[in-house]
Amino acid sequence: MIEVKKISKNYGRKKILDDVSFTANKGEVTCLIGINGVGKTTTLKAIMGLTPYKGEILIDDQKMTKDSYEKITFIPDAPTMLPQMTIKQAMVFMSDFYTSWNPERANQLMGFFKLKEENRISELSKGNTAKLNLMLGLSLDVDYVLMDEPFSGIDMFSREQIADVFASHLIEDRGVIITTHEIGDIEHLIDKVILLDNGSVLKEFNTEEMREEEGKSVVDVMREVYQS
Amino acid sequence: MMRYIKLVNFEINRFSKIYLSLLLITLVSQFAGVIIVTKSLLNDARDIMKEERLSEAAYITNYGGIDFNHIANSLLFVGPIALSAVALIFYIFLIWYRDWFGKNTFIYRLLILPTSRLSIYLSKATSIFLMVLGLIAFQIIILPMENALFNSNVPEALLSEMSISTITIANPILSLIIPSTFTQFLISYGIGLMIMSILFTAIMFERSFRIKGIIMGLLYCGIAAVLFLAPVLMEIGNFYFYPNELFGMMLAIGIILTGLSVWLGAWLLKNRVTV
Numbered sequence: 001m002i003e004v005k006k007i008s009k010n011y012g013r014k015k016i017l018d019d020v021s022f023t024a025n026k027g028e029v030t031c032l033i034g035i036n037g038v039g040k041t042t043t044l045k046a047i048m049g050l051t052p053y054k055g056e057i058l059i060d061d062q063k064m065t066k067d068s069y070e071k072i073t074f075i076p077d078a079p080t081m082l083p084q085m086t087i088k089q090a091m092v093f094m095s096d097f098y099t100s101w102n103p104e105r106a107n108q109l110m111g112f113f114k115l116k117e118e119n120r121i122s123e124l125s126k127g128n129t130a131k132l133n134l135m136l137g138l139s140l141d142v143d144y145v146l147m148d149e150p151f152s153g154i155d156m157f158s159r160e161q162i163a164d165v166f167a168s169h170l171i172e173d174r175g176v177i178i179t180t181h182e183i184g185d186i187e188h189l190i191d192k193v194i195l196l197d198n199g200s201v202l203k204e205f206n207t208e209e210m211r212e213e214e215g216k217s218v219v220d221v222m223r224e225v226y227q228s
Numbered sequence: 229m230m231r232y233i234k235l236v237n238f239e240i241n242r243f244s245k246i247y248l249s250l251l252l253i254t255l256v257s258q259f260a261g262v263i264i265v266t267k268s269l270l271n272d273a274r275d276i277m278k279e280e281r282l283s284e285a286a287y288i289t290n291y292g293g294i295d296f297n298h299i300a301n302s303l304l305f306v307g308p309i310a311l312s313a314v315a316l317i318f319y320i321f322l323i324w325y326r327d328w329f330g331k332n333t334f335i336y337r338l339l340i341l342p343t344s345r346l347s348i349y350l351s352k353a354t355s356i357f358l359m360v361l362g363l364i365a366f367q368i369i370i371l372p373m374e375n376a377l378f379n380s381n382v383p384e385a386l387l388s389e390m391s392i393s394t395i396t397i398a399n400p401i402l403s404l405i406i407p408s409t410f411t412q413f414l415i416s417y418g419i420g421l422m423i424m425s426i427l428f429t430a431i432m433f434e435r436s437f438r439i440k441g442i443i444m445g446l447l448y449c450g451i452a453a454v455l456f457l458a459p460v461l462m463e464i465g466n467f468y469f470y471p472n473e474l475f476g477m478m479l480a481i482g483i484i485l486t487g488l489s490v491w492l493g494a495w496l497l498k499n500r501v502t503v
Contacts, residue, residue: 048340052436069342073250080337082242083330096234097341120334 001025002072002144002175007046007055009039009199015054016042018199026143026175029189030168033180033222038084040179043196044146047177048074059144070100072144076135077152079129083122087115087132091139099138105170106139113161127158134162144175151182159185187218197223231343237353240358243319247359250315251366254308261304262374266381269294273386284385293388296378300399309401312363316356320424323352324431328503335503345498349490353424360420364405371395371402414479422482424453425489430492436500452485 002024009017017039024030034041045051049064056066056114059068081090087110095101110117113131124132130150137145151159163185187207195203203225210216216224229302240247246268273294277287299305327335338348372392379389396402407413430445437444454461469477 045503050336050339052500052502066342066344069340074336074340075334078336079332079462080334081332083332093238097231097343099342124473 001060002047002059002089003056003058003061003080003176004047004060005056006192007043007057009042009046009051009053014197017046019055020196020199020201022194022204024144024192026179027173028191029171029178029184030187030192030194031178031180031186031190031197032194033183033218034095034202034228038196039199041148044074044177044179045146046122046151047146047157048072050074058219060178062132069142070098071136073140073142073143075133075145075147075150077130077133077149079121079124080133081136083120085121086117087119087121087190088117089123090132090136091117092138094136100140100141102139105141108140109135109165109170112165114123121136127154130154130162134165138165138170142174144177145171147176147178147197149179149181151180163189163220183222193218193221194220197226231341232347232351234339235343235347236354236358237256239242239323239351239355243323243355245360246315247362250308250312250363251473254312254363254366255370257304258309258370258374259377261298261302263376263381264304265299265302266294266378269298270382288386294382294386295388296375296390296395297398299374299378300395300402300443306401309367316363318362319359320356320427321431323356323466324435326430328435328495333503339501339503346494347392349428349494349497353421353428353490357422358420360417371406386400411475418486420480420481422456422486422489423487425493427495428497432496436496436502452489456481 004020004022004024006019006021007017008015008019011222020039020043022030029145032043034040042051045066046053047057047059053163057064059072081093085093091103091106094106095103113128115128115131115135119128121129124165130152134147134150137147150162154162159182166186166189168178178186178190183190190207191206192206193210194201203221205221207218210218210221273291275284276291280290282290327333327379331441339345341348375390375392375395379387390398393408396406396409403412404416407416410451426449430449433445433448434441456478458481459474463474464470
């Protein structure tokens with residue numbers, strides 16, 4: 001389980017995160033939702049140790065160490081490999097540094113996303129870059145996957161393909177934390193929602209319970225909260 | 229350890245094209261220097277002999293023999309050394325900033341590798357140091373060839389032959405980069421390592437605290453420079469140290485400053501840096 005305990009973060013005088021707390025379990029998809037600038041990406045970066053913060057974050061009851069990066073991976077919305085690399089070279093890089101690299105799954109995802117090993121990263125479209133990031137992240141045998149806006153700025157067909165990955169066995173058993181604006185694409189796959197506003201947790205709910213008990217979808221709750 | 233070595237290899241590969249270009253420029257420019265400058269020196273000597281109606285022996289008596297020092301001081305010889313030095317100093321900054329800026333933010337990948345941040349820091353420092361040593365090794369390899377080419381191009385009667393060690397000692401730049409004693413090696417390369425670690429730490433300050441970090445980095449560089457030069461500055465005052473005392477103090481301060489800079493830089497990279 002990922003436990004985020006009362007984390008706070010300032011950029012200069014501006015408060016980005018203010019006592020944010022939540023948990024994300026293995027086998028569940030947790031979605032961080034909020035309008036731009038509410039601290040979704042900063043939360044993911046804090047979990048990955050990519051930005052300093054106040055508070056505590058535990059991964060399976062332990063603080064983040066270098067070995068944690070074999071258990072948890074981050075898929076940002078920007079290319080993370082060198083532009084001059086080919087996809088093949090990026091895969092070799094991953095297998096060189098991660099013992100959790102799973103080449104079979106990588107090949108499976110390459111086929112699924114119709115990516116070609118010889119393609120140079122600098123020549124990939126935005127959609128294919130997102131697919132490459134997803135392929136590199138999901139080809140690690142990790143327990144937790146953090147995704148930052150995987151649907152941002154990509155076409156409908158690529159979004160559908162990525163959403164299909166969520167529904168597949170490639171995700172099950174893993175704990176996923178995702179930030180997205182395109183909630184419609186994966187609403188049916190989300191287990192838990194954390195609504196953020198001004199760096200604080202505004203509301204936290206289980207999607208199934210919300211549907212069953214109050215008859216509301218995630219989008220309904222978002223409208224209720226952000227338009228009130 | 230394996231990941232550290234892989235990172236060093238990766239960093240060197242990333243710079244390999246520019247690095248090989250530097251080696252090629254050095255090779256071509258210095259050999260061209262040997263040929264062009266030798267020809268010009270011989271033409272000058274012949275002109276003087278013609279004008280003053282001197283024999284080769286008389287020319288040698290009056291003007292001295294033609295030696296490799298003329299080549300080693302020429303722009304074609306020293307230029308590529310200076311160019312390589314500037315390129316590597318520039319690379320101290322580029323090796324960090326290129327990972328942050330640009331379309332592809334490789335720093336994301338680098339900092340989430342299952343290896344310690346100290347390894348990442350040290351791999352970058354090691355790769356620069358190895359590249360410096362590589363350039364020096366290359367210079368040591370081609371210098372005897374250049375000397376042999378020079379010796380074969382100058383008529384024996386006009387030639388003042390120099391050994392490699394004499395050439396390196398006589399030329400201030402070569403004596404700096406190719407130390408003749410272990411102490412000199414410690415001074416040249418120790419100071420180089422110390423400066424690199426201080427600059428790395430200043431970069432980490434900037435990456436951690438942005439605008440405030442620039443001021444902190446500059447302050448850190450200034451304080452480090454004053455500390456390192458403190459024994460010399462004390463001598464300007466009324467203190468007096470024996471040369472071995474001065475050397476010992478500067479060596480100790482240098483080691484402490486390098487260790488502190490590596491520790492502080494790696495700590496900032498682990499705890500304060502923001503992507």
